[in-house]
Amino acid sequence: MAQPTTSILCTDLGFEWPDGRPVLSGFHLAVGPGRTGLVGLNGAGKSTLLRLIAGELTPASGTVRIAGELGYLPQDLTSAADRRVDETLGIRAKREALHAIESGDVDERHFTAVGDDWDVEERARATLDRLGLGELEFDRTTGELSGGQAVLLHLAALLLRRPDVLLLDEPTNNLDARARARLYDAVSAFPGVLLLVSHDRELLDRVDQIADLRDGEVTWYGGNFTAYQETLTNEQETAERLVRTAGADVKRQKRDLIEAGQKLDKSASYGKARSIRRNDPKALADKLQAKGEETAGRLKGMHTERLNDAKERLAAAEEAVRDDAEIRIDLPRTAVPAGRTVLVLDKVRPAFGGLVDLELRGPERIALIGRNGSGKTTLLRTVAGELPPAAGEVATPVPLRYLPQRLDVLDDGLSVFRNVKEHAPAAGDNEVRARLARFLFRGARADQPAGTLSGGERFRATLAALLLADPPPQLLLLDEPTNNLDLASVRQLTQALAGYRGALIVASHDYPFLREIGITRWMEWDGGGLHAVDPQ
Template identity: 60%
Template sequence: MPTTRPTSAPVVSLTGVSFAWPDGTPALRGLDLLVPPGRSALVGANGAGKSTVLRLVAGELAPSSGVVSVAGEVGYLPQDLTLDAGRDVADFLGVAATLDALRAVEAGSVDPAHYDAVGDDWDVEERATATLARLGLPDGTLGRRLGELSGGEVVQLGLARLLLARPEVLLLDEPTNNLDAAARARLYDVVDAWGGALLVVSHDRELLERVDRVGDLHDGAVRWYGGGYSAYVEQVEAEQEAAERAVTAARSDVRRQRADRQEAERLLAQRKRQGARNAATSNMGKGAQDFWKNRSEKHAAKYRRLHDDRLDAARERLDDAEARLRDDRVVRVDLPATEVPRGRVVLTTSGLVLRTGAEVDDGALDVHGPDRIAVVGPNGAGKTTLLHTVAGRLAPAAGEVSLRVPAGLLPQRLDVLDDARSVYENVAAAAPGRDRTEVRAMLARFLFRGARADVAAGALSGGERLRATLAAVLLADPAPQLLLLDEPTNNLDFAAYDALVSALAAYRGALLVVSHDPGFLDDVGVDRVLELG
């Protein structure tokens, strides 16, 4: 059964921690969290504050109130590494100064400053090269610049920097984003072999199977479940079944208490009428009548309070039971304008060579009707470049792309939205022909109801941003009949993942999707696979 606290001495402790963003929006309120040694995962809905917790522990953010303490040095891999494209890899890894000093000594320098810079780290180049190789980065990476690396290679490089630093506490935020299958397998090996404390935020179910415990951040509190992802799901499902039974019982009790309350009122009214008749036909004096009337009213008030208290208690039990139920809603939307008749030509290519140098055989990317095609391959093979070429954002190195229908691109970085504008304003701008009421009705089906549609795009969580971007792309005018998706499951919690899958189930056009997640490709019903590289 789950526990509210881990049982081992904590390596990370948050006590009464609150945090609010500069605009005053609260992210955490009075959070208590104890993370023990070993491998721990933190899960929860998008916007629950998981990444904020990691940033507080890493020292990137300061709490508005409360105390954060960590036993040991922290290494932190954020969700999206912001890198200077011109920076050297060696400098990013923190070994450039040592390498420069080492080469100076090898060239004959006797400057004490060079020896001080090297210290005991004479094997720094071998360690760095071995660490890069362990993570699958190609030979020569140490001498490259960051701008020459793919998104997946950047994630691997960020992990390599942490491994070289050897922190006591390792924080990983969605570390499998953008990683191909081989890179994911290497990351899993790192997690399996990690000897210090680990706290990971991830939607990757295979990664979550490798942890010792799962902490569920829900309604501002963390509840711990022993075991990996499967054990967590099993325990949560058992809790939800119990909560559903409790809700059913509590609703029945409320109905019963409400009926009893109505019956009590009927009986009191009946007694009042009978009392009035008795008083009218008796020879009782006015003083005696007033006495019995007062006594009857007191009894009636006491009787009402008894039934009111019982009804209030039943309602409280219902509220408590409903609070234990998860609100994992799914997107429900019908998109008839995206429909493409079977057999209709959607996309063809001729002699296509991407700017990465990858060649696409004629016919390999031809799309007809509502075809669903997965584009797979190792990091750096050109998958993202292919989608941007099809969308017209990049020109091919050679050959041509013939796109016969409107297309919509959901890019990996979800940079379609204007962060300063609200969700509603972003979607309305993409579909200027739709009236205000229609846009808001459609946004409600993407789970942006009421005031939530007026939140600035820059304040959205990862999963919310994906839903908002998906709405802006799918509800555009003209509607896209070819949808291009680049790693769409990055940063999604499990409910947001289900929302994405349900939205794509309603999509009637053709689909070209880049993903390293085989489970997702199965869920969206891919018809065939194009492998690059």
């Protein structure tokens, strides 16, 4: 049977949140065979669109049609801690029926439960092996798994169902380098229609086309993410060149209009003086003046029309230039002298893991890497003082701030402005607003409740609250900071850290990001100890 040319079809889709904020209106999308990467700014509606396609949200208008069975891996996975692995995989009933039959129970209901799926355990084990989860026992509870293991387990459950259409929302969040490689292979090998939202550049380089969601519409780009970036760069260079050309034309037309007006005024003045010298009759003088004014009006209208045309071309050219605003900050008060000690871990043993000895001096930037479940978050929380060490001493002689994965630093009931003010109570209101503007919260945006922010906006607001705190942090701890951020927000975070002058410890699996922020030391935490490594 031939595969349909369109596997996901959204027609005239409309959706808004209960508070009336619109997300999509009259939206159309047709996704065909192959692997599609859905990109766009945070808040553009990418995750919302996937939830609408998956049926988790109900559109206010329009329709969603799917050709075949659908599988959906959401960004925020929720699962009861006591839920078993085989239950998450959706095979518990079949396993129990198989085991009952093998033990001699020939009740018909067991055969009904198994159906034709006699090799279900073998298929499940092969799928887990392929995703690097071969050590998982079916009877184990999911509460024991790391975040990365939970993501791969839910992906395994979807692959076992063999869906025709698969939706993935930020699937590499919380995955270490090895787990990401497994997921990359699974994406490359998936035979059906795939639509994924991700900020992972390596993953997006494995898709066949890019769908760019912006201002409620999708623009299509053939090829992977690298090809998309090259095309976009060329488009933006052309658009910016047109803006410069159109801007110069506007200036020229304004100058021509002024010069024409001056010439006409001079000509009218000269004509009037000549008429007086010749002592022209009043009727003739009035006729000549009217004719001059008519000519002047025509010329002025022509130049005005040319100016308006030039302004319209400029507006159209400016519209084509993307406004992915950049964070521009300078934080001199966070500066740390080269020899100053900012952190000492003296034979520290976190709640889980081995002993750690570490001294951090000056504005060093440490990348903390390691496998999922190794305890990187526990180590960071111990350094931050959120968890007491099982042994040893933690000394932080400089102001420290910690950005957790959960981004729960903000009070959802308070505005962005009020949240930052809570962290810097001595700062004046105007000073806080001026600082927030540098984090792209200008005017009314600074008064938006934190609970209504998109993922990227929330991250910017949280980062602003930490970096603008009083006293300013000279040691900053970041735990998987690029999770859930679109590529523009990752760039904004990189820019913000470029303006940060203090010491930095970043736990992340995003190697391209780590390289861009100027890491000076790479350390791997394997649960048993901290070791210097070469990321190459």
